[in-house]
Amino acid sequence: LRECEDTQVVGWVDIKPGLAEEARSACGLDPIFTGTDLAEALEKTRPDFAVDVTAPEAHHDVTIRCLEAGIPVLGEKPMAHTLEAAREMVSASERTGKLYMVSQSRRYDARLQAFRRLIRREIGPLGILNSDFYIGAHFGGFRDEMESPLILDMAIHTFDAARYLSEADPIAVYCEEFNPSWSWYRGAACASAVFEMTGGLRYTYRGSWCSEGLHTSWEAEWRAVGPKGSAIWDGRGAPHAEVVVGHGGFHNPVEARTEEVREDVPSGIAGSLRDFLNALRTGATPMGECHDNIKSVAMVFAAMKSSREGRRVPVEV
Numbered sequence: 001l002r003e004c005e006d007t008q009v010v011g012w013v014d015i016k017p018g019l020a021e022e023a024r025s026a027c028g029l030d031p032i033f034t035g036t037d038l039a040e041a042l043e044k045t046r047p048d049f050a051v052d053v054t055a056p057e058a059h060h061d062v063t064i065r066c067l068e069a070g071i072p073v074l075g076e077k078p079m080a081h082t083l084e085a086a087r088e089m090v091s092a093s094e095r096t097g098k099l100y101m102v103s104q105s106r107r108y109d110a111r112l113q114a115f116r117r118l119i120r121r122e123i124g125p126l127g128i129l130n131s132d133f134y135i136g137a138h139f140g141g142f143r144d145e146m147e148s149p150l151i152l153d154m155a156i157h158t159f160d161a162a163r164y165l166s167e168a169d170p171i172a173v174y175c176e177e178f179n180p181s182w183s184w185y186r187g188a189a190c191a192s193a194v195f196e197m198t199g200g201l202r203y204t205y206r207g208s209w210c211s212e213g214l215h216t217s218w219e220a221e222w223r224a225v226g227p228k229g230s231a232i233w234d235g236r237g238a239p240h241a242e243v244v245v246g247h248g249g250f251h252n253p254v255e256a257r258t259e260e261v262r263e264d265v266p267s268g269i270a271g272s273l274r275d276f277l278n279a280l281r282t283g284a285t286p287m288g289e290c291h292d293n294i295k296s297v298a299m300v301f302a303a304m305k306s307s308r309e310g311r312r313v314p315v316e317v
Contacts, residue, residue: 011045060085108271115239118259123226133207160296168197170315175303
């Protein structure tokens with residue numbers, strides 16, 4: 001927000017007394033409204049939009065209060081701590097006619113965008129999409145005590161990326177969560193899931209937050225397979241593919257294909273902020289708009305339900 005030439009911070013709210021003012025000072029902001037009362041902040045500052053970076057359990061109340069005050073909201077992921085809460089937030093956006101966008105910042109990774117273009121141009125409609133995420137993350141704190149730390153706190157990024165890459169939506173999932181004997185998490189830090197997606201696609205997720213050594217990228221490692229060939233991305237460099245160029249022999253002949261990673265793409269949170277501002281100016285639908293993002297949230301809660309019930313379940317939005 002400080003670095004964007006189109007924004008000015010006019011207020012900061014935190015439920016802990018004094019913390020907002022400390023944060024304002026630490027960030028070098030000019031004197032602005034700081035306090036613990038969101039309603040007071042909205043009334044006194046009259047902002048053009050609000051940014052919600054509270055804990056997931058608070059997203060529902062903060063977002064709906066802002067929307068009902070006529071203020072568009074750019075929120076942090078995940079949208080909400082329950083699917084029902086997420087539905088109520090989408091309804092509030094509809095009822096008020098105000099934009100609510102979730103900042104799925106990884107969609108603004110130029111390498112991920114290059115991978116999507118490569119799939120579109122060279123591979124064709126996907127039938128297989130796989131992602132692997134293996135990182136030994138010693139966070140400490142609340143994640144160590146969560147029941148489903150990997151799926152609930154992290155997999156939303158990978159599930160949303162799968163929807164972005166495949167341009168398909170979830171239908172059903174079978175998931176198993178588990179916790180190896182050496183895990184330092186109380187809850188299940190590992191999971192394997194198979195999603196049925198629209199168009200006949202099967203998306204397979206494998207992940208772990210207690211895998212030491214040989215870490216994948218935080219963006220995961222990917223393989224996409226379609227009628228014209230296969231594409232892979234290691235989550236770090238540029239993606240590449242091999243496409244079929246003829247027929248004959250045990251293996252059809254293939255040629256390598258690559259896709260340039262553009263350097264002029266605003267990335268991460270800066271990218272999502274600019275997408276949000278453009279939507280406010282033009283009325284365009286941004287990535288992460290709540291009606292779309294709730295589909296990624298639904299994948300998370302369906303995966304946890306499948307794991308706990310030991311069966312394949314529909315992904316219900």
